[in-house]
Amino acid sequence: MTTLVQVIRxxxxxxxENYAKLRARVAEKAATANNGKEPTIDCYGRLHAPCDGYFWEDTTYQGGAYLPFSEEFYEQLELMTGRVRTANSRRFAYSVRLKSTTKEIEELSACIGDYGVVERGRIWDDGESRYAYIKTNQKSLSDLIHTYEQERAAARKAAREAELAKLKELKGTAPEGRVTVKGTLIMTKDVHGQSFSYYDSGITTKMLVELENKSTVWGTLPTKIYDAEKGDTVEFTATFEHAKDDDTHAFFKRPSKPSILQRAETA
Incomplete structure (x- = not known):
């Protein structure tokens, strides 16, 4: 997939190219009324009278004077390039936030040129990811970035769904009813719920276990095996119920007779 840097570049x-054509058209118009003498164009794209007595838009100007642009020119200028009317203005009409990396943000800043700025958020815990804030006055550029992000998100979602579908094909049927199961602890997670007393934090530790047929089950980690860790082989009895539209995954409740059959480090 084409990168965002390539798209913006x-x-x-x-x-x-559009901006250069627009400037050339305006310069040609000015030269027609001034014996071929074109106006001076500064680094911000503004026009100046190159000499005294310069004729522009039905008015004569002194050398060096700013030549006023028509509203039509401004509209075309902003539509094509998004450049602000005031060269030192830091106000932008559009802002897009997207997940990025420090390296990509540096590349975006280098390629966006006069059409916006790229600001960075705080670095994430992974030491690489962070939010990029792309600000611009050019609606077409803002729309382009939004479209790119939507397509990238759709591609990630499709890839994830394909991966899950592939994994699902390898999984067996999860248990139902009250049975005893044995499997590998995949992960634990603290879930915040309702607190019923001053001494109750409302936090419940859940666990995800992969059974021998590769099906998975999710429910409360029994207190007796509170110290179970990822990779441990555990066994317990519980009441299982299949997930909606997925018989390879089940939720369990009322776990009992839990035990750690084998620790991960000794497996």
Whole structure:
């Protein structure tokens, strides 16, 4: 899939070409009324009279004076490039937040040019990811980034669903009713729920266990094996109920007779 940096870089190249054509058209118009003498264009794209007595939009200007743009020119300028009317303005009409990395943010900052700024959020716990905030006055650029993010999210979702479907094909049928099972502890998670007393934190530890036929079960970690860790082989009795539309996964309640048959480090 094409990267966001490549998408923005291609957009900027096209926007620069459009901007150059627009400036050339305005310069040609000015030269027609001034014996071929074109206006001076500064680094911000603004026009100046190159000499005294310069004729522009039915008015004569002194050398160096700013030449006012027509509203039509401004509208075309902002539509094509998104450049602000005031060169030092830091106000932007559009802002897009997306998950990125420090390296990608640096690349985005380098390629976006005059069409916006890229700000970065705090680094995440993984030491690499962070949010990028792309701010611009160009609606077409903002829409382009939004579309790219939607397509990327859809691609990630499709890949994840394909991966889950592939894993599901390898899984057996999860247990139902009250039975005894044995499997490998995949993970534990503290779940915040309702507290019924001052001494009750409302936190319940849940566990995900993969059984011998690769099906999975989810429910409360029995207190007797509170110290069970990922990779441990555990056995317990409980009442199981299949997940909705998925007979390879079940939820259990009222676990009893739990035991740790084998620790992960000795497996």
């Amino acid at each position: 291609a957009h900027v190249v096209q926007a620069n």
